[in-house]
Amino acid sequence: MDGNSIHGMGGCPVNHGGNTGMDKPVTKWWPNALNLDILHQHGARTNPMDADYNHREAVKGLDFEAVKADVKALLTESQDWWPADWGHYGGLMIRLAWHSAGSYRMQDGRGGAAGGNIRFAPLNSWPDNASLDKARRLLWPVKKKYGNALSWADLIILSGNMAYESMGLKPFGFGFGREDIWGPEKDVYWGSEDEWLAPSEGRYGDLEDASTLENPLSAVHMGLIYVNPEGVNGQPDPARTALHVRETFARMAMNDEETAALTCGGHTVGKAHGATAELSIGVEPEAAPYEQQGFGWHNPDHGGSAAKSFTSGIEGAWTKHPTQFDMGYFDYLFNYEWELTKSPAGAWQWAPVDMPDSEKPVDAGGSGAAQMPMMTDADMAMKVDPIYNEICQRFAKDEAYFRDTFARAWFKLTHRDMGPRVNYYGPDVPAEDLIWQDPIPAGATDYDVDAVKAKIADSGLSAVDLITTAWDSARTFRGSDKRGGANGARIRLAPQKDWAGNEPQRLAKVLGILEPIAAETGASIADVIVLGGNVGLEQALKAGGQSVDVPFAPGRGDADDAMTETESFDVLEPVxxxxxxxxxxxxxxxxxxxxxxxxxxxxxxxxxxxxxxxxxxxxxxxxxxxxxxxxxxxxxxxxxxxxxxxxxxxxxxxxxxxxxxxxxxxxxxxxxxxxxxxxxxxxxxxxxxxxxxxxxxxxxxxxxxxxxxxxxxxxxxxxxxxxxx
Incomplete structure (x- = not known):
């Protein structure tokens, strides 16, 4: 008998591929087959939590101040297996939070920090996220301590907030409430390239026109969050880079002022790491062997020295005091001339001309030796581009203005995909309604629903008119960033009222009849639109010989033009x-x-x-x-x-x-x-x-x-x- 046989049957006892999925999926055999996988992700079978687990209720029970204190404490508890730069993990945690949130793009609302997707492939192994696996592992003791109520998604962003606070910036606010996913998001299109950092040309209709970047993408390369820090396609040219910075940040709903604030404030602390030759760095986490236990980018030259860490390949700090949030970035940027050079890892970067050692930052590993600072091509874009230069000059002259603008932009970056404020929990949720949160006032709940239904039924509107209006109002909802939907009745406002998909003439006719009903009964227009759809549906059910109660929950509010950032709603238009x-x-x-x-x-x-x-x-x-x-x-x-x-x-x-x-x-x-x-x-x-x-x-x-x-x-x-x- 064959030594590998079992019960006389030859071959391996394991169904190769059978316990990890088909070795040749349907779409490999039939590339044109419609793939329904995006509708089947994140289901109950992938979720390890109990069926009755309610994350919102669990979050309410968190000791928020204790969590914040523990995160802040670990920032200065340097670990031998991954020592902190200058004894402070602030820069690393800010980068973790930034790169978790920074994958968000406005066009389809996908990406971003909500869900903690950076824990999974491909994001956990993107070149741009090199060594962030270490940052997540440093946070594990806090996650372990607070358990289910503290999601990874919240903890990752909180670590960035606490880092800024510990280094001297007062954050604008923070909201707990993100709920983790338990596997990678299969619905996000990151690009068609088959290799990391492939040339950008494949993403653009014309690389010289940044606006031709393929929708819905915002990053310029596969495997990057934003732009190439060495320049377009790795070729330094700050003026050209500025155009791509502007486009990619705009696709994250950031204007020029917010973009400049994030660039300058993000680089006011911490450093880039490229003191080791890139060729000696090991494979990413998803390709690493078992014994590395989820770690990637093995660095044989590290030797427990913070100065030898590797991330982007660029090497150096942006300021003299990289663990302090101060105005040092502007001092360097505007008070020195800069020349093109290369890091020890071979990456293009900019170095100051004739800077004395006394003005340089010291070695991150603790030797006290002066180290040459640097700027990336994106940093130099802040100086070369006339619009960014003007904004940064204003920042440099008014520290309070810079701090406030950055804090608000950071809050927007890290909370953009959480939706309205009702999804935020904790003591640091700002009271201010921010336009990008699509605020909606509370709606009435004490009106006579049956009386409203009766008026709608007697209005002369057809069931189809009522159903399609309610559908068109609600179908804009995006679970990706919790925008859109029927609440707020923005279908009656620009730009939605003019969208071709909403049949503007028919819509105007229907709203012209429903709006007076809302005014007469005290119901919101949003409620009347949805209730109208229910009335039409009940009529269709009756015509089909069925009798089913159609549930309705009053309380929707009506937004107005002042609450609506018109341009940001353009991306919600159904094509x-x-x-x-x-x-x-x-x-x-x-x-x-x-x-x-x-x-x-x-x-x-x-x-x-x-x-x-x-x-x-x-x-x-x-x-x-x-x-x-x-x-x-x-x-x-x-x-x-x-x-x-x-x-x-x-x-x-x-x-x-x-x-x-x-x-x-x-x-x-x-x-x-x-x-x-x-x-x-x-x-x-x-x-x-x-x-x-x-x-x-x-x-x-x-x-x-x-x-x-x-x-x-x-x-x-x-x-x-x-x-x-």
């Missing part, structure tokens, strides 16, 4: 809505791929996508009243007809030259319906078809109605953070 069978234009990606992207941002599962789309089709909610996918002779009634007719083998399906399809009677050849790919994918994709078949069954009419109402209510309440305990 396609598969649920309403609409595209603003033709795109390189398919309608069904855009449907999944929208659904993931809305927090929907594949089953919820299926039931909502099928129901909206038969109700007749298509954009502009289009008939594609309306597989029913009972339009307006909430029935299972979409699924029944989609799966009916008496039909045949035929593509047309314009990308649409005809559904014909197989026997007679009669055209019965038309469709788009966003309709037929529910019959062609094996996973989606399995859901469609559930609702096509004769015994699931009631289940379909219940499931549709549940999914509808989830969409309407997605931004009601006040409803979560």
């Amino acid at each position: 396609a809505d598969g649920f309403r069978n609409w595209k603003k234009d033709e795109y390189a990606v398919s309608a069904e791929e855009m449907l999944l992207d929208r659904a993931q941002l809305m927090g929907l599962t594949a089953a919820e996508v299926t039931v909502l789309l099928g129901g909206l089709r038969v109700i007749g909610a298509n954009h502009g009243g289009a008939k594609h996918g309306v597989f029913t002779d009972r339009e307006g009634a909430l029935t299972t007809d979409f699924f029944v007719n989609l799966t009916d083998m008496s039909n045949s399906w035929h593509p047309l030259d314009d990308g649409t399809y005809e559904i014909r009677d197989r026997a007679s050849g009669e055209i019965k319906w038309t469709a788009t790919s966003a309709d037929l994918v529910f019959g062609s994709n094996s996973i989606l078809r399995s859901y469609a078949e559930v609702y096509a069954q004769d015994d699931n009419h009631e289940k379909f109605a219940r499931d549709f109402v549940a999914a509808w209510t989830k969409v309407m309440n997605a931004d009601r953070f006040d409803l979560v305990a």
Whole structure:
């Protein structure tokens, strides 16, 4: 018998690949297959917490001051296995917090600090995040002590705040409340490159025009947070770099003043590390062997010396006193000329001309020897670019102004993806409403809901008008950064009221009838819009022979123009809505791929996508009243007809030259319906078809109605953070 046999069966006893996923995933065999993975991440099966665990309630029980004190204490407790620069981990923790938050991009709201995604691949192994694995490990004793209530996501950002506070900056504020994810975010597109730091040309229509950076990206290279610190494509040119700095920060919703403040304030403390040849540095954490236990970038020259640490390959501090938040950055930047040089690791950087040793920072390892400071190409951009120069000159002349501007920009950077203030906990939450938080006033809850419903029902508005208006108001919600949604009724404000996807003329007509109802009854317009959708849905349910209660929770408020940062809402505009069978234009990606992207941002599962789309089709909610996918002779009634007719083998399906399809009677050849790919994918994709078949069954009419109402209510309440305990 073969020595490797088990019970007479030859071969290895382990199903290679079977316990880590298919060795050839579906998309490897069939690259054009629709990948539903983004709808299936972060589910209950990946979450180790108890089913009844409520993170918001747990956070409320934290001893906030004790947590802050412990974090601040560890900053000056240097560890032999990773010694602190000048005995202070402040610079390292600021970089950890910065790089955790800095992956956020405004275009789709993805990335950012919420969730603690920097713990997982690919971010944990990006070249730009070299050695931040050490920073997370230094924080482990605090995480271990406070357990579930203190998320990694909160702790990482708190460490940056406490670092600044310990080095002399009063932070603008801090909010606890981020909840950890338990695996990497599969829904974030970081770029198409197959190698780290690949040349930037592949990301731009024209590298000389920074605005042509591919959407939704904000970083200039795969594996970087922002710009290349050595210059565009590693070629120093501060004026050119400034243009890319401006674009990449704008894609994070930062203006020029905030960008300059973050650059200068971020580099007022700490140092860059490149005193060791990059070729001697080991592989990143995801490629490291077991014995390194999650550590990457092994540095054989480190020898327990802070001065020998490696991160970016650039070497040196930006200021004379790198553990103090002071004005030293501006003293260096403006009081010296700078010349191009290279670090010991071979990276381009800038060095001051004729700086005496007495003005230089000392060695981070504690020898006391003077060390040459440096500036990156992005730092030099602050001096060379006329707009940034003017801002920085103002900072240099007014320390209070600089401190306040930086503190506010840092708060925005580290809290941008937390959504409105209702999601913030702790003693340091600022009382001020900030425009980028999309503030919404509290809405009334004491009005007569039934009376409002009666007025809506008697208004003369059709069920379709009511349903589509409520849907369009709510569909803007993005779970990625908790923006958008029906609360605030911003669908009646610029820019949303003019979006093509909202059918502006129809929308104006509907709002012209609903707004007086709100005024008469004391309800908010936001509540009336959602309640109107519910009224329309109840009418469609009744027409379909079903009776299901449609839940409603009053309390939405109405935002106004002063509460709305118009430009930042442009990125929320839907350019396609598969649920309403609409595209603003033709795109390189398919309608069904855009449907999944929208659904993931809305927090929907594949089953919820299926039931909502099928129901909206038969109700007749298509954009502009289009008939594609309306597989029913009972339009307006909430029935299972979409699924029944989609799966009916008496039909045949035929593509047309314009990308649409005809559904014909197989026997007679009669055209019965038309469709788009966003309709037929529910019959062609094996996973989606399995859901469609559930609702096509004769015994699931009631289940379909219940499931549709549940999914509808989830969409309407997605931004009601006040409803979560």
